[in-house]
Amino acid sequence: MTDVISPPRRLRRGRPEWLRGPALIGVVVIAVWVLVALTVPLWSPYDPLAGVAPRLQGPNWHHLMGTDQLGRDVFTRMLWGSRTSLPVAFVVIVSSVIIGTVVGAVAGYRGGWIDAVLMRFVDITMAFPPILLAMAITASLGPGVRNALIAMVLVWWPIYARLLRAQVIAVKQREYVESAEAIGVKRFTILRRYILPMAYTPVLVNATMDFGQVVLLTASLSFIGLGARPPSPEWGAMITEGATQFYSWWIATAPGLAILLVVLAFNYVGDALRDSFDVKGVV
Amino acid sequence: MPFLLFGIASVVFLVSRMTPGDPLVTIVGERNLNNPDIVAAAKAKWGLDQSVLQQYFAFMKNLVKGNLGTSFTTRQPVMHDLWQRLPATLELTMCALVGGVSVGIVLGVLAARHRNKFIDHIARFFALIGSSLPAFWAGLLLLYVFYARFGWLPGPGRIDPRGIAPNRVTGFYTVDSLLQGDFGLFKDSVMHLILPATVLGWGVVGIVSRLVRASLLDEFSIDYVRVARAMGLRERTVVNTHALRNALLPTITIVAFTFAFLLTGAVLTETVFSWPGVGSYAVDASRNLDYPAIIGVTLLGGTAFLLTNLFSDIAYAFADPRIRLS
Numbered sequence: 001m002t003d004v005i006s007p008p009r010r011l012r013r014g015r016p017e018w019l020r021g022p023a024l025i026g027v028v029v030i031a032v033w034v035l036v037a038l039t040v041p042l043w044s045p046y047d048p049l050a051g052v053a054p055r056l057q058g059p060n061w062h063h064l065m066g067t068d069q070l071g072r073d074v075f076t077r078m079l080w081g082s083r084t085s086l087p088v089a090f091v092v093i094v095s096s097v098i099i100g101t102v103v104g105a106v107a108g109y110r111g112g113w114i115d116a117v118l119m120r121f122v123d124i125t126m127a128f129p130p131i132l133l134a135m136a137i138t139a140s141l142g143p144g145v146r147n148a149l150i151a152m153v154l155v156w157w158p159i160y161a162r163l164l165r166a167q168v169i170a171v172k173q174r175e176y177v178e179s180a181e182a183i184g185v186k187r188f189t190i191l192r193r194y195i196l197p198m199a200y201t202p203v204l205v206n207a208t209m210d211f212g213q214v215v216l217l218t219a220s221l222s223f224i225g226l227g228a229r230p231p232s233p234e235w236g237a238m239i240t241e242g243a244t245q246f247y248s249w250w251i252a253t254a255p256g257l258a259i260l261l262v263v264l265a266f267n268y269v270g271d272a273l274r275d276s277f278d279v280k281g282v283v
Numbered sequence: 284m285p286f287l288l289f290g291i292a293s294v295v296f297l298v299s300r301m302t303p304g305d306p307l308v309t310i311v312g313e314r315n316l317n318n319p320d321i322v323a324a325a326k327a328k329w330g331l332d333q334s335v336l337q338q339y340f341a342f343m344k345n346l347v348k349g350n351l352g353t354s355f356t357t358r359q360p361v362m363h364d365l366w367q368r369l370p371a372t373l374e375l376t377m378c379a380l381v382g383g384v385s386v387g388i389v390l391g392v393l394a395a396r397h398r399n400k401f402i403d404h405i406a407r408f409f410a411l412i413g414s415s416l417p418a419f420w421a422g423l424l425l426l427y428v429f430y431a432r433f434g435w436l437p438g439p440g441r442i443d444p445r446g447i448a449p450n451r452v453t454g455f456y457t458v459d460s461l462l463q464g465d466f467g468l469f470k471d472s473v474m475h476l477i478l479p480a481t482v483l484g485w486g487v488v489g490i491v492s493r494l495v496r497a498s499l500l501d502e503f504s505i506d507y508v509r510v511a512r513a514m515g516l517r518e519r520t521v522v523n524t525h526a527l528r529n530a531l532l533p534t535i536t537i538v539a540f541t542f543a544f545l546l547t548g549a550v551l552t553e554t555v556f557s558w559p560g561v562g563s564y565a566v567d568a569s570r571n572l573d574y575p576a577i578i579g580v581t582l583l584g585g586t587a588f589l590l591t592n593l594f595s596d597i598a599y600a601f602a603d604p605r606i607r608l609s
Contacts, residue, residue, distance in 0.1 A: 024314045039349070095496055124290035129546040132584040133298075134566065136577050140301040220551055223419050225570045240419050243555070249427050256420030263415035 001034035004016045016276075023272030033262055037082040046073040046078040056248050060202075064252040068241065077233035078254040084234040084264070088145065091216040092152045093207050099153070100160025101196075101203065108168030109191050119165065122158040130155045131220060135178065137225040145234075148227040152217060156210070162205050167199035190205050202279045209270030212263035219259050289425035291585035296342050299578050300335070302309070312355040352575030352584070356567065361579035365561060369583075370454025371441060372553070372560030376545045378480040383487025385539075390488060391495025396499065396522060406492060413489035418548045422482045429478060436478055439557035442471050479556040483548045487541050494537050498530040532603055539588075539595040546584055 011277070021026065040097030047053045065074040098186045107118040137151035138144075171177065172195060180190050221227040222236030232236050235255035242252025273279075288406045315321045326332045329341050345351075351361035387410075394406040427489060431437040441456055442448060449459035449468060457476070460468035500507055511521045546562070553562035561580060568576035 009538075119358070120286070120290065124287060124294055127287050127291055127589055128294070128581065128585045129536075129588055131547040131550055132581050133294075135550075135565060135569050136295070136298050136581040137301065139572055139574070139577050140298050142302075159390075184365075212415060216415075219417055221417065223551065224554070224566050236417075238422070241421055246423075246427065247431065252420060252423050256417060256424070259417045259420065260412075260415055263417075266412060267411050267415050 004191065018272040022268045026268035027260055031080050031266035036079055037086045039082065040079045040134055046076040046077055046123055048065045048072065049231065056182065056222035056245065058251050065254040074251055074254045077238060078258050080233040081238060081255055081258060084145065084228055085215050085255050088218050089211055090209040092149060092156060092214045093211055095153045096156040097160050097203060097207050099157040101164055104161040104164030105168055105191055105196060108165035109172060109195065122161050123162065125155065127157045131217065134217065134221060135226060137226065138221060143226045145228050148221045150219065152214060163206060165200060167202060170196055170197045171198045176218045199207045201277055205277055205279045207268060208273055212266030215262050217258060230257050290584065292343065292346055295578050296339055299574060306606055308560065324481060338507050351579040355573045356571050356575040359478055361575050363595050364564060364576065365579055365583055366547040368559060368561050368564050371558060372549055372562055374455045374457065375479055375483065375558060375560060376549055379424065380487060380541065380544060381485035382480055383484030386493050387488040387491025390492035392499060392522060392527065394492065394496040395499035410489035410492045416485060419480050419555050422449060422479065422552055423480050425482060437474050441475055442468065443556065446473040479552050479558055483545060483552050486548055488539055490537060490544065493528060494534060498533050499526055502526040502530045535599045535602055536595055539592045542588065542591040546587065558562050
């Protein structure tokens with residue numbers, strides 16, 4: 001009975017409080033999609049790029065979501081689509097969080113003119129509707145998945161910089177930070193070990209919510225013709241192809257459902273996280 | 284505010300110089316590169332034979348004069364194109380905004396009154412779908428069902444392709460057709476608005492209903508609501524005339540954010556519905572790598588976003604007396 005005060009181990013190890021109901025389903029959906037993206041080349045039902053059946057068949061037992069105008073299996077292509085969308089969204093979010101963290105931390109902790117300059121830059125970037133700026137940058141760099149990715153990072157990181165800066169400023173006024181400064185702990189160490197752990201939660205929660213939005217933006221850029229180009233099985237590009245075969249509704253339906261599922265899953269998970277950690281959005 | 288405007292223009296200039304290779308291509312287009320006259324004129328106008336700094340000043344000078352260059356595809360000044368197409372976008376986004384905010388408030392109130400009940404979950408699901416739905420896909424699907432399959436609603440475009448557009452007064456087809464006294468045309472333009480406005484407005488529903496629910500629940504725990512309930516007022520009166528009025532205040536601030544969402548949605552929705560607005564102009568421009576047009580639209584988007592922010596601040600001050608006092 002010596003450790004009555006410490007919280008029961010079981011509570012801490014068990015399922016987190018937010019991981020219930022729809023959020024749990026969301027996590028499962030995301031896990032399944034990640035698994036598909038990683039392993040689909042091993043068990044892919046058909047070749048995603050080759051015509052394997054008569055053209056424009058409706059959904060049937062052999063082709064769960066029909067075939068497109070080149071006789072390719074739509075279901076297979078939808079599965080392969082996750083291999084573009086998920087890694088791209090992952091890279092965009094992770095890079096944005098890293099850049100945003102560095103900029104936000106430096107701006108918030110140092111303050112002064114560095115803060116002023118960095119935050120003015122953030123303000124200006126955030127003054128644009130994300131898709132328009134991403135479109136302009138991608139078009140300037142030249143269409144393609146890689147350039148779309150660069151454009152999305154450029155558009156996305158300011159959100160996290162602003163979020164983290166606000167947190168850092170709040171935490172930096174705590175007494176324990178002051179005492180650390182008083183005993184001469186190095187500034188970088190204070191920032192890394194004393195401030196950031198207290199400040200990063202809102203960034204992580206928002207990053208989860210944004211994951212879905214980046215999947216959407218990736219598909220949108222491809223739909224417009226600035227991201228992945230049509231032969232490749234990417235969800236947005238597939239919908240573009242489906243739009244040209246308007247009366248064969250299944251071609252566009254499959255990738256659209258895939259996007260909807262993934263984004264909805266991330267939204268539910270992000271929502272639950274936000275409620276649980278009581279984090280405000282960047283609105 | 285003026286600083287941000289200036290910043291927006293600078294970022295746009297930066298982006299326009301990001302193109303690998305010759306900035307001349309972004310101004311006159313590849314086809315005209317062999318024409319020495321055009322190249323010389325463009326060089327003089329945009330200061331291309333000078334340093335980057337001077338180019339920047341030339342860009343700003345042209346901007347102040349309202350000169351955004353000439354679109355490669357339409358061969359018209361970009362400013363002229365934008366002016367032509369802006370009303371179509373505004374008409375669509377306003378319909379979506381009004382519809383989306385109304386449905387969002389109703390859903391938010393329902394969800395808050397039946398907190399954690401079935402209705403709450405349904406409202407939340409409906410709202411989350413709205414922010415998860417790819418607008419271009421939803422548009423295609425709705426067109427397929429309501430236009431191609433059942434023929435209940437008209438197809439893409441602002442009016443029937445055989446119809447004649449009304450004389451431009453405001454540029455809003457609904458308003459202009461009424462001004463002409465042409466009720467057939469008015470009905471036609473309203474019918475054409477339904478599907479794209481639904482697609483666009485759905486996302487707004489999600490944002491607004493979530494906010495209204497949260498702020499209503501906050502109000503419910505404040506004393507004046509408890510007093511109103513203790514006085515025996517009907518629940519409907521408590522919610523609608525007491526709590527909701529206060530809960531709606533934050534909704535005003537969200538309008539600016541919503542507007543950005545609408546602009547994003549408009550880009551994609553207009554493309555699917557062949558809506559001749561600024562959004563489809565941006566997409567056409569991107570597909571054809573029509574740089575002056577892309578830059579023009581980006582500039583317009585940034586400025587519009589700023590203006591709505593300003594507008595929502597002013598509206599908030601009007602709605603909330605506490606802000607006016609301090």
